Amino acid sequence: MKAINRIVVYYFVIALPLLAAAWVIFPAFTRTEKAVGSAFFEWGNAATGYLFSLWVVTALYVAVAVIVSPRFREHLLKLIARIKERDEREAMIVGRASRNVFLLNVALIVCLLIFNLVTVHVSRLPEGQTIAGKERNLFIGLNLSPVEGTACASPGPEGSGGQTLFDYHFPLSVSGVLYLMMIVNLGAFSYYARRLERG
Amino acid sequence: MEKPRPFQIKSRLHVLRAEKDLTQEELGREVGVTRATIIAIEKGNYNPSLELAFKLARFFDKRIDEIFSTEEAT
Numbered sequence: 001m002k003a004i005n006r007i008v009v010y011y012f013v014i015a016l017p018l019l020a021a022a023w024v025i026f027p028a029f030t031r032t033e034k035a036v037g038s039a040f041f042e043w044g045n046a047a048t049g050y051l052f053s054l055w056v057v058t059a060l061y062v063a064v065a066v067i068v069s070p071r072f073r074e075h076l077l078k079l080i081a082r083i084k085e086r087d088e089r090e091a092m093i094v095g096r097a098s099r100n101v102f103l104l105n106v107a108l109i110v111c112l113l114i115f116n117l118v119t120v121h122v123s124r125l126p127e128g129q130t131i132a133g134k135e136r137n138l139f140i141g142l143n144l145s146p147v148e149g150t151a152c153a154s155p156g157p158e159g160s161g162g163q164t165l166f167d168y169h170f171p172l173s174v175s176g177v178l179y180l181m182m183i184v185n186l187g188a189f190s191y192y193a194r195r196l197e198r199g
Numbered sequence: 200m201e202k203p204r205p206f207q208i209k210s211r212l213h214v215l216r217a218e219k220d221l222t223q224e225e226l227g228r229e230v231g232v233t234r235a236t237i238i239a240i241e242k243g244n245y246n247p248s249l250e251l252a253f254k255l256a257r258f259f260d261k262r263i264d265e266i267f268s269t270e271e272a273t
Contacts, residue, residue: 087232088248089239197235199244 005065009075012058016183019055022048080186081193090197097192104188105181112177115170117142122166129162137162210267213241215259230254 022044065072074084081097083090119141125131172180216226216237223237232251239245247255247267256263 087236088251089236089245090233199239199242 005072005075008058008061008065009072009079012055012062013076013079013186015051015055015058016179016186019048019052020179020183023052080190081197083193083197093193093196096196097189100192101185101188105185108181108184112172112180117144118168118170119143120166120168121164123162123164125162136165207243207270208246208267209243209270210240212237212255212266215261215266216241219259226258229258 025044062072062076066076077094078084081094083093085091085094119139121137121139121141123137123139125135125137212226216223221229223241224234227234227237230251231254236245236247240247252263252267255266259266
């Protein structure tokens with residue numbers, strides 16, 4: 001059981017950033033001309049899918065095990081931070097690293113929320129529709145919709161017939177945000193704990 | 200308000216340990232801490248808690264101020 005836990009924890013932590021990179025690289029390449037007929041990119045794409053499916057299974061195992069098993073929590077802590085909270089100094093390190101990660105999380109969540117609320121659209125007005133000599137239109141929107149499907153229709157430039165010069169909407173999906181936060185949490189905790197451990 | 204300078208605690212732990220011919224791991228085991236903690240104390244990278252300071256003093260049969268001394272960090 002100990003060996004299984006060790007393998008699961010290793011795969012869960014190490015695969016996270018690698019899968020994110022593979023997920024971006026292989027699908028992106030298979031959409032380009034370079035990849036047409038390229039078995040390597042097709043294989044990479046398929047392998048990424050299987051590895052990700054396996055990661056989802058390990059993630060589920062980790063989520064349950066972290067809640068029910070104190071020994072598993074030690075395994076995870078040991079892999080991420082290389083410490084086990086065996087004595088007062090290691091407990092202090094874990095405490096300080098947790099504090100730093102908490103503050104980083106607050107900053108990250110606030111930034112993500114603001115980037116999600118804001119939309120920016122710059123468009124060139126159609127011929128003959130300039131306003132006071134101005135040709136371009138800047139639209140900045142703030143939209144807070146806590147529940148899906150309740151967002152107000154933005155009174156934006158849609159349908160104006162103008163040419164869009166710049167358009168910003170929050171690019172990440174819910175899965176992307178959660179994945180990003182997971183990587184940042186694990187990476188930041190590992191970084192702070194190891195830095196404190198080195199003194 | 201200016202941030203107070205941290206206290207730098209110097210220890211004679213490595214000397215006392217050598218007198219008793221103990222490794223860092225053995226000393227750590229005696230007082231209930233890891234080898235890494237003993238190393239950190241000897242290097243001055245970690246200030247032990249009062250409890251740990253008392254344990255070390257009792258182990259070496261010394262007073263705390265005979266093992267640890269303080270100076271304001273520059």
